[in-house]
Amino acid sequence: MISVLILTLNEELNLPACLESVRWSDDIVVLDSGSTDRTVEIAKAAGARVVHRPFDDERSHRTASLSLGFRHPWVYNPDADEVTPLELAEEMKAVVSDRGRAEVAYRVRFKNMFRGRWLRRSGLYPTWVVRLFRPERVRFARTINLQYVIDGPEGRLNSHFLHYSFNKGMDHWREKHRRYAALEAEDNLRELRECPVDVPGLFDIGAPVRRRRALKLLSMRLPFRPWLRFLYMYVLRMGFLDGGPGLEYCRLMKWYEGEIVRNMRLLRENR
The missing domain is CATH 3.90.550.10 (Spore Coat Polysaccharide Biosynthesis Protein SpsA; Chain A)
Structure with missing residues (x-):
């Protein structure tokens, strides 16, 4: 079946x-x-x-x-x-x-x-x-x-x-996301060139996949991306209600966003 x-x-x-x-x-x-x-x-x-x-x-x-x-x-x-x-x-x-x-x-x-x-x-x-x-x-x-x-x-x-994305331990998670960040940076730079922000999609509550995509395209163009991601997850999405694990996870995702930004900067400098 x-x-x-x-x-x-x-x-x-x-x-x-x-x-x-x-x-x-x-x-x-x-x-x-x-x-x-x-x-x-x-x-x-x-x-x-x-x-x-x-x-x-x-x-x-x-x-x-x-x-x-x-x-x-x-x-x-x-x-x-x-x-x-x-x-x-x-x-x-x-x-x-x-x-x-x-x-x-x-x-x-x-x-x-x-x-x-x-x-x-x-x-x-x-x-x-x-x-x-x-x-x-x-x-x-x-x-x-x-x-x-x-x-x-x-x-x-x-x-x-x-x-269960952390079963292999924190070191493995960080190393995997370092690799992801390098690839994500390449995709982000390409999408910045090719994909405008879908403004109507930002407000399309009935289409969460489209809205998530539109938010991502917008976030690529904003300064202070790591901090914005942390504030979005921990404050706006009320991650603080998840206690200590919620705070730790939001910090990890802030670090990951910072790795993406760092790789994007390196790619721009080397072109």
């Missing part, structure tokens, strides 16, 4: 919980890009089909992942650090079984988990991401923080998945 696709690189800490939460699928495919830990062993032990592909860039890698010969027409694509509650699994099964639906992809909200709690405010909930789709109707834009371009109607699911 639904195939499961998981992309991995050294995910032995995250993968067991992710796989356990999708045991309801009879077609689990793991696309591994050269793990040196027990990731492949864990995947095979869980009955997953493992495909190997060297990583080049995220857009190319994910595009290649759509052509792996899935058993079912629908694909659920959790990240390795995500856990799928039973409620979400049952809802996905129900919508793909309903032949009267026109949707070719579904967005899902997630609960961002940090220091043992759900960051409801500072985690910018609700953020809607594509996780369930028909692979032939999907393509990707941008190099980092990919945008899903869907050829057909989209829907939304009521259930959530859980996101």
Whole structure:
């Protein structure tokens, strides 16, 4: 009914919980890009089909992942650090079984988990991401923080998945986001040249994906971006209600925004 696709690189800490939460699928495919830990062993032990592909860039890698010969027409694509509650699994099964639906992809909200709690405010909930789709109707834009371009109607699911992005420790998180910041800086500079601010989208409350995109395009043009991001998350979105973990998370995202700005400045100086 639904195939499961998981992309991995050294995910032995995250993968067991992710796989356990999708045991309801009879077609689990793991696309591994050269793990040196027990990731492949864990995947095979869980009955997953493992495909190997060297990583080049995220857009190319994910595009290649759509052509792996899935058993079912629908694909659920959790990240390795995500856990799928039973409620979400049952809802996905129900919508793909309903032949009267026109949707070719579904967005899902997630609960961002940090220091043992759900960051409801500072985690910018609700953020809607594509996780369930028909692979032939999907393509990707941008190099980092990919945008899903869907050829057909989209829907939304009521259930959530859980996101554990800090399971590998703070050092790993920072190193990963240093890499992301370098790629994000390149995309930001290109979008500053090519994409004007979508002013109507800033006020389109009924289209959160469009509004989030418009806010991002606006923020690229503002001074003091790291502090603005912190104030937006901690004050305007009331991240202070998430207690100590909320403050720490907002500080981390301020640092990440600063890394993007720093990389943008370096790219401009070297041109």
